[in-house]
Amino acid sequence: MILTLRLGSVVAFLLVWEWAARVPVSFNFPSPLATLLALIALVRSGALPAATVTSLGSLLLGFGAAVIVGVPLGLLMGTVPPLGRLTRVYLDLLIALPTAALVPLVILSVGINVVSSAVIVFAFSAPFVTMNAYGGVREVRPRLVEMARAFDATWGQLFARIVLPSALPMILAGIRYGLSRAFVGLVVAELLLSPFGLGRLIMASRSMFEHDRMFATVLWTLLLAAAALALLGRLETRWLRWRT
Amino acid sequence: MTAAAEPLPLAGRSRGGGLVDIAAILLLALVWEIVGRLDVSMFVPPLSSVAVAWWRLAADGTLLRAASSSLVSLVQGFVPAAVLGVALGLAMGRFAALRHVLDGWVNTLMSAPLSALVPVLIALFGIRDTVVAAAVFVFSFFVIVVNTMTGVRGTERSLVEMARSFGAGEVAQFRRVYLPSALPAIMLGLRLGAVQAVKGMVVGEMLISLVGLGERLIYYGNTFLITDLYAVIVTVLVIALGVSQLAQSADRALVHWK
Amino acid sequence: MADVMTAELAPIDRGVPSPSVGIAVESVSKAFGTVTALADVTVRVAAGEFVTLIGPSGCGKTTLLKIIAGLVLPDGGRVLVDGRPVTGPRRECSLVFQDFALLPWATVQRNVEFGLLLRGARAGERAAIARRYVTKVGLAGFEDAYPAQLSGGMQQRVGLARALAVDPRVLLMDEPFASIDEQTRRLFQDDLLALWSEERKTVVFVTHSMEEAIYLSDRVVVLSPRPGRVHRVLDVPLPRPREATDVRATVEFTRLVDNLWKILRKLQ
Numbered sequence: 216m217i218l219t220l221r222l223g224s225v226v227a228f229l230l231v232w233e234w235a236a237r238v239p240v241s242f243n244f245p246s247p248l249a250t251l252l253a254l255i256a257l258v259r260s261g262a263l264p265a266a267t268v269t270s271l272g273s274l275l276l277g278f279g280a281a282v283i284v285g286v287p288l289g290l291l292m293g294t295v296p297p298l299g300r301l302t303r304v305y306l307d308l309l310i311a312l313p314t315a316a317l318v319p320l321v322i323l324s325v326g327i328n329v330v331s332s333a334v335i336v337f338a339f340s341a342p343f344v345t346m347n348a349y350g351g352v353r354e355v356r357p358r359l360v361e362m363a364r365a366f367d368a369t370w371g372q373l374f375a376r377i378v379l380p381s382a383l384p385m386i387l388a389g390i391r392y393g394l395s396r397a398f399v400g401l402v403v404a405e406l407l408l409s410p411f412g413l414g415r416l417i418m419a420s421r422s423m424f425e426h427d428r429m430f431a432t433v434l435w436t437l438l439l440a441a442a443a444l445a446l447l448g449r450l451e452t453r454w455l456r457w458r459t
Numbered sequence: 460m461t462a463a464a465e466p467l468p469l470a471g472r473s474r475g476g477g478l479v480d481i482a483a484i485l486l487l488a489l490v491w492e493i494v495g496r497l498d499v500s501m502f503v504p505p506l507s508s509v510a511v512a513w514w515r516l517a518a519d520g521t522l523l524r525a526a527s528s529s530l531v532s533l534v535q536g537f538v539p540a541a542v543l544g545v546a547l548g549l550a551m552g553r554f555a556a557l558r559h560v561l562d563g564w565v566n567t568l569m570s571a572p573l574s575a576l577v578p579v580l581i582a583l584f585g586i587r588d589t590v591v592a593a594a595v596f597v598f599s600f601f602v603i604v605v606n607t608m609t610g611v612r613g614t615e616r617s618l619v620e621m622a623r624s625f626g627a628g629e630v631a632q633f634r635r636v637y638l639p640s641a642l643p644a645i646m647l648g649l650r651l652g653a654v655q656a657v658k659g660m661v662v663g664e665m666l667i668s669l670v671g672l673g674e675r676l677i678y679y680g681n682t683f684l685i686t687d688l689y690a691v692i693v694t695v696l697v698i699a700l701g702v703s704q705l706a707q708s709a710d711r712a713l714v715h716w717k
Numbered sequence: 718m719a720d721v722m723t724a725e726l727a728p729i730d731r732g733v734p735s736p737s738v739g740i741a742v743e744s745v746s747k748a749f750g751t752v753t754a755l756a757d758v759t760v761r762v763a764a765g766e767f768v769t770l771i772g773p774s775g776c777g778k779t780t781l782l783k784i785i786a787g788l789v790l791p792d793g794g795r796v797l798v799d800g801r802p803v804t805g806p807r808r809e810c811s812l813v814f815q816d817f818a819l820l821p822w823a824t825v826q827r828n829v830e831f832g833l834l835l836r837g838a839r840a841g842e843r844a845a846i847a848r849r850y851v852t853k854v855g856l857a858g859f860e861d862a863y864p865a866q867l868s869g870g871m872q873q874r875v876g877l878a879r880a881l882a883v884d885p886r887v888l889l890m891d892e893p894f895a896s897i898d899e900q901t902r903r904l905f906q907d908d909l910l911a912l913w914s915e916e917r918k919t920v921v922f923v924t925h926s927m928e929e930a931i932y933l934s935d936r937v938v939v940l941s942p943r944p945g946r947v948h949r950v951l952d953v954p955l956p957r958p959r960e961a962t963d964v965r966a967t968v969e970f971t972r973l974v975d976n977l978w979k980i981l982r983k984l985q
Binding site for chain 1: 567
Binding site: 615617618620621622623624625626627631635636639640642714715716 | 786787788806808810811812814816818820821822823831832834835836863865883
């Protein structure tokens with residue numbers, strides 16, 4: 216029943232879209248069919264795959280860096296409370312600031328290349344990854360730490376066997392949220408930098424009034440992001456079986 | 460009747476943290492000034508130069524013009540998003556069929572890179588300031604819907620049953636139990652939505668590069684006016700913090716029982 | 718919808734509380750999916766009587782209470798309150814809940830007024846009546862406190878005040894003291910009996926405490942589990958008033974509790 220409703224909503228969406236394309240609302244509003252054809256053409260020509268690879272490259276670079284830097288930093292913040300208390304003020308500011316505002320600065324200082332794209336992705340995702348790792352450590356049940364100490368656990372054992380496993384769900388949640396933020400950062404970066412990648416494809420198609428191509432690329436980007444997040448969600452569930 | 464004990468005080472928000480926050484910011488300001496003076500990079504000017512630039516831009520009206528355009532778009536986009544978002548969230552929370560149809564869409568779009576939709580908005584509206592309001596709407600709408608819906612669905616069954624036992628019909632149950640019960644979640648959604656709205660405002664303005672603070676960011680970036688760029692970034696941060704504070708105060712004022 | 722009030726509008730303001738009425742449960746059965754919760758349950762409660770429902774887990778005592786309250790409709794049989802069949806929540810009945818069911822966003826005063834509000838009382842009347850019952854349950858001075866500031870025992874007093882404020886003829890109580898510590902519970906039991914003797918409502922009380930059952934009631938109905946049926950009905954001929962007496966220390970009391978335990982033990 217639920218599946219029928221969901222499929223029904225997709226069909227309804229397509230129908231509304233088709234109708235919107237027919238109505239002379241604005242110039243060149245592409246229909247679902249036109250979008251699909253454009254999508255196929257873009258894949259065939261190699262433009263979409265190439266753009267995807269470039270974009271994903273920046274994403275992995277920036278997001279990877281965010282995880283490699285963010286998780287240890289967050290863990291450190293959690294284990295050294297004064298450091299944590301101080302650093303989180305800066306992280307809160309970074310999270311409050313609309314990160315897109317930093318893009319012109321990045322362009323100025325780093326230029327327009329794959330690295331600047333990655334830097335922006337990093338800026339979008341690292342604060343969240345860090346804050347979540349920090350939160351994970353802070354929320355370790357004191358009881359468990361007490362218990363381990365009562366058994367004379369060394370500092371290393373305490374960290375590896377109590378703190379880390381307890382913090383893991385929040386760390387993973389932070390990584391998953393960080394990935395969705397990384398995609399947001401990627402798209403913002405590419406739309407503003409637009410020398411290459413999916414963002415360039417979107418902006419170029421728009422400026423050439425090839426709206427069917429633009430729609431196709433936008434849709435593709437959204438689906439890509441959704442797919443990546445779903446995959447990560449699956450992995451997270453696997454690793455956190457004990458939580459159920 | 461036997462006498463009862465003293466009431467416990469309502470849990471308050473921690474106060475001691477404020478000093479640490481201020482100290483941290485002062486430290487940052489100090490480091491910034493020193494690093495800037497040391498001329499480590501032309502892209503890190505000293506805080507004092509940024510302050511001077513900010514003052515200049517404030518005095519000649521540039522900041523005021525840009526900020527008011529931005530804020531107007533913000534309100535134009537956020538208010539409909541709030542009204543429609545809460546309405547849809549309430550409906551989806553209350554009617555399971557509607558929820559099953561729409562929640563896949565709403566949940567996906569909530570965390571999707573919505574900036575990808577801004578070019579679509581530009582195609583729809585052309586390069587004009589309406590795009591900014593539309594971007595603000597799109598960025599904030601979904602998070603408001605999801606939080607409102609969650610709030611309604613989280614209503615305790617026993618409270619609804621209690622209301623039924625006193626004769627409350629569907630409408631009374633909704634008005635007197637579901638709605639107040641969902642209020643904390645609705646306020647959370649509006650707070651998050653407000654933060655998202657500011658982001659949508661900045662992204663939208665940067666992409667159309669026509670008006671507002673976003674346009675100034677692009678302009679100063681293109682013309683290498685670094686201190687002016689920093690001045691605008693700081694302004695954007697202050698506005699973002701202001702909006703967030705406003706939302707938090709509204710939350711505290713309305714949700715007075717937690 | 719079965720939410721429509723079936724009784725005529727009882728006058729809200731009163732100097733004299735409304736007289737209590739009797740309950741007749743006739744051959745009630747209820748199933749949830751493939752599980753039969755109650756099968757052919759017949760119980761009669763006289764006006765002004767204090768009856769307890771007790772039994773092992775899964776015997777359907779809470780379900781039966783909800784059926785009497787009109788919140789759940791039986792599959793078979795019927796319930797009569799004051800001679801008229803129950804088709805939905807009734808004006809004559811008022812419930813007290815195990816988890817208190819207080820509105821967290823409302824003050825004590827507003828919570829006690831809630832039942833009156835839903836039944837159409839006007840603001841001025843509501844406030845006056847509510848204030849009276851807040852005092853009656855010993856919470857004078859706490860009218861503006863929120864549930865989060867109160868202990869479990871105090872919260873349940875609010876629940877009781879709310880239930881009494883609508884001047885019910887029947888009081889239905891679903892393990893009301895289960896979430897309260899024993900010392901507070903004993904005090905509360907005495908307070909309940911004191912209030913009850915003032916306004917002799919018909920009370921149907923659900924509990925799993927045998928001692929509580931014997932202490933409070935005129936009769937104890939023992940239900941057997943899965944499916945719930947009336948297994949035995951015990952008379953409790955202990956004299957009243959029982960609050961603030963040493964009845965718990967008497968031989969009679971101990972014997973009754975022991976009998977009840979013997980019956981229940983066989984049902985486990």
